Amino acid sequence: MTQRQKGLAFVNAQANNVKKIAVMASTVAFEFNKATLKLRRSLHISPRNSPEVQRKSDVGGGDIEIESPGSTQSTSRKCSKRNRQLCAELSSFALYPLFGALSPSHFSSPNLLFQSNKKPPKKVVEFLHxxxxDMYQIMCFLNPRSLLNLSQTCGRLRQLCLANEENIEKRDVTSHEIVISFNQVRRQTEVRLLKRERTRSDPQFTCSNIRGLLAPFSRALTKITFETTVFVTDWLDEILDLHRENRLIPLSLVFTGGALTKGKQLTGADLRSITEAEFIDFVSKLQPHLQEVQLSTSRIFKVSSDPPRLLSMITMLSSFGIVYERPPIHFYHQDISEAVTFWRTDSLSRNCDIFMRRPHDISVEAWQKLSGSIEESRIDPYTEEVLVSKITIKHSFLVHIDLVFHFH
Structure with a gap:
């Protein structure tokens, strides 16, 4: 006999035992019902048999009940009610031991004969009391998502969660992005937390700092956008502190607003109070998580080094762009050649797309010497010169690692 057949035989035997027990229980219950009915009949005293009631036949042969002068209906009703209560108590006492033993809740089955008062209700303690x-001990059993929901219920639980945040594992959150902008109505800078794939009906959260928007027990892997008129230097220290605390992981830094430049008026996120070296050092401290830097602002820092060191960041990033800057930063063939050589020899290089102005002193032959393959080009209608718009350069020894220049 196989294991499956043995299992089926065991199940059938159990089913037969259950049927036998059910038949036996039904038989016993039936006998108890008969005994109960007999007991009710024997204890039931009709008002007709009471000595206080006299029968008298009328002329038509009918019977008329006439109460004696000293009797009352209340006495007979009380007696009948007391008899019915006794029958109910006896029947309950007889049947509950059987059905209570067969039911899962037999320990809670009432005994009407010996128990008249209900059990006192259990004492209920509210969570906030x-x-x-004790709350911290309960929080230790919750996962990060449950802790996040708990912290959003009231101010006391939020403060308790924040106070014990370092001792509990954090959950990565990638659903939102941070936008730092200048409110023209309130005349102050504010931070907004927006859903990445958002609609008009999605809520947005606003605060005066980045820390106040971060959910407890979470690590925000997010994009940070600095809009026009924002002084970037006011936020660099907070970003670095949150990054060291493992609360904030910037994946992308976008400095925008430069497209609004009109004539000599400079607009965009303000980077003029820091130097090129300080900015590169700030980007290096956010590695290896930071992947993108877009300098789409007109208020850019002054490039003091010669040649500019901005292209050295291509070994740390996957996307780098520098557009709309005023005055424009021009890169020459020698600058690009040195950056490409350093990128091709670095074992930590990654795929990188660079968006920048087209250099003026580099030709198609020069690109070919850098082992680059031209993918897009056009002819200048005025000079009939071939203008390269996109070129791809392969890494020296890393497979499927490309450096792509996009010129405008």
Whole structure:
């Protein structure tokens, strides 16, 4: 006999036993019902048999009940009610031991003969009445998502969650992005937390700093956008502090607003109070998570080094762009050649797309010497010169690692 057949035989035997027990229980219950009915009949005293009631036949042969002068209906009703209550108690006492033993809740089955009062209700303690120590013990059993939901219920639980945040594992959150902008109505800079794939009906959260928007027990892997008129230097220290605390992981830094430049008026995120070296050092401290830097602002820092060191960041990033800057930064063939050589020899290089102005002193032959393959080009209608718009350069020893220049 196989294991499956043995299992089926065991199940059938159990089913037969259950049927036998059910038949036996039904038989016993039936006998108890008969005994109960007999007991009710024997204890039932009709008002007709009471000595206080006299029968008298009328002329038509009918019977008329005439109460004696000293009797009352209340006495007979009380007696009948007391008899019915006794029958109910006896029947309950006889049947509950059987059905209580067969039911899962037999320990809670009432005994009407010996128990007249209900059990006192159990004492209920509300969660918010617990001490902070007891709450923390409960929080240790929750996962990061449950802790996040708990912290959003009230101010006390949020403060308790924030106070014990370092001792609990954090959950990565990638659903939102941070936008730092200048509110023209309130005349102050504010931070907004927006859903990445958002609609008009999606809520947005606003605060005066980045820390106040970050959910507890979470690590925000997010994009940070600095809009026009924002002084970037006011936020660099907070970003670095949150990054060291493992609370904020910037994946992309976008400095925008330069497209609004009109004539000599400079607009965009303000980077003029820091130097090129300080900016590169700031980007290096956010590695290896930072992937993109877009300098789409007109208020850019002054490039003091010669040649500019901005292209050295292509070994750390996957996307780098520098457009709309005023005055424009021009890169020459020698600058690009040195950056490409360093990128091709670095074992930590990654795929990188660079968006920049077209250099003026480099030709198609020069690109070919850099082992680059031209993918897009056009002819200048005025000079009939071939203008390269996109070129791809392969890494020296890393497979499927490309450096792509996009010129405008």
């Amino acid at each position: 617990l001490s902070d120590t």
